Amino acid sequence: MLVKPKTLEAREFARPTIGPDDGLLRIEACGICGSDYEQYEGAQPPHEDYTPFPVIPGHEPLGVIEEIGANARQRWGVREGDRVAVRSGYGCGRCEACSRWEPRLCRKRGGTYGYTDVNKPPQLWGGYAELMYLSPYTVLKKMDPKIPAGVAVMFNPLAAGLSWAASVPGTGPGDRVVVLGAGQRGLCSVIAARAAGAKQVVITGLSRDAQKLALARELGADATVNAETDDVVARVREITGGGAEVVVDTTPYAPQSLNHAIAIAVRKGRVVVAGLKGMRPARELPVDDVIYKELTIRGVLSMPVDDTFRAIDIIESGRYPFAKMHTYSLPLEQAEDAIHALAGQIPGVNPVHLAIVPGAPRVALGQVSRES
Numbered sequence: 001m002l003v004k005p006k007t008l009e010a011r012e013f014a015r016p017t018i019g020p021d022d023g024l025l026r027i028e029a030c031g032i033c034g035s036d037y038e039q040y041e042g043a044q045p046p047h048e049d050y051t052p053f054p055v056i057p058g059h060e061p062l063g064v065i066e067e068i069g070a071n072a073r074q075r076w077g078v079r080e081g082d083r084v085a086v087r088s089g090y091g092c093g094r095c096e097a098c099s100r101w102e103p104r105l106c107r108k109r110g111g112t113y114g115y116t117d118v119n120k121p122p123q124l125w126g127g128y129a130e131l132m133y134l135s136p137y138t139v140l141k142k143m144d145p146k147i148p149a150g151v152a153v154m155f156n157p158l159a160a161g162l163s164w165a166a167s168v169p170g171t172g173p174g175d176r177v178v179v180l181g182a183g184q185r186g187l188c189s190v191i192a193a194r195a196a197g198a199k200q201v202v203i204t205g206l207s208r209d210a211q212k213l214a215l216a217r218e219l220g221a222d223a224t225v226n227a228e229t230d231d232v233v234a235r236v237r238e239i240t241g242g243g244a245e246v247v248v249d250t251t252p253y254a255p256q257s258l259n260h261a262i263a264i265a266v267r268k269g270r271v272v273v274a275g276l277k278g279m280r281p282a283r284e285l286p287v288d289d290v291i292y293k294e295l296t297i298r299g300v301l302s303m304p305v306d307d308t309f310r311a312i313d314i315i316e317s318g319r320y321p322f323a324k325m326h327t328y329s330l331p332l333e334q335a336e337d338a339i340h341a342l343a344g345q346i347p348g349v350n351p352v353h354l355a356i357v358p359g360a361p362r363v364a365l366g367q368v369s370r371e372s
């Protein structure tokens, strides 16, 4: 439980009583992304999903149905023992879609796993746990239990890539796609752009991302750019022959990347902004370029249900080497290590994807550096 910024503590709660419409999930793995770090730091601006502390974090859950009510069993088409991927947001329970038991069409959103006040019964609203409550308005999909949990749980970042690098910008065969940032979502964006038939895919990263950039090539990137040693804009323009129709910014805490994205985008280009900047503003944004080039700049926070379900299909297809992207499975007791590792605060540790896996063996990760 995150009791206040930078303070995760182990707590025990009573096992919820499950009724006819809800369920209980035994967590197999919970993915971690940049927003977990921001939540941990207390660096998130108040928005509709914002919850004050205390909260059980974890919004990317994968697990096995531990207990389920009779109605829920029928509606979700799953039963005890089935592995399911769970969407972060759950329905409001009051709108027309929810009253028809179609929470995937709910536009109001009842809440988000990992961001729901722990004082709201029955308390187990987050994936950093052994058990998580499943609201009647949960959106979930069965997943092949043979896939290792750390890989299966990548349905979440892959869904983001499919949304941000393909469906949102409408990527097609004529498009050059530039992905800024080589984290898990950047790499998933490469897969998505390739799958959408992009003409050329270029990805940027830092010097310490050399391995991630090599992996990006394996996943379908045509070229990689080191954002620390190269002039990103000049180098990308050179490689692409003038710029890109689609630019996806996944870089965290780097507001100037939006300036780069605008400079890289060609006329009528689509810029998708996804990497949160810890509330830091971009400076000297070239507004006139946005107008002259008639750019579309689109912020994205989550992704539609269709992309989540498609991501599950793609992982189950076995067509891509997702196992190479999964770096660590860490036990619950190392949740804090997981967050620091993902944030690049542990010297020599630069994981692509990691997940919290209850009961996993401890991993020696070294000391956290507090400088960064």
Ligand SMILES: [Zn+2]
Pocket (backbone or CB within 6 Å): 032, 033, 034, 035, 036, 059, 060, 156
């Ligand atoms: Zn996430």
Ligand SMILES: [Zn+2]
Pocket (backbone or CB within 6 Å): 091, 092, 093, 094, 095, 096, 097, 098, 103, 106, 107, 108, 109
């Ligand atoms: Zn609703």
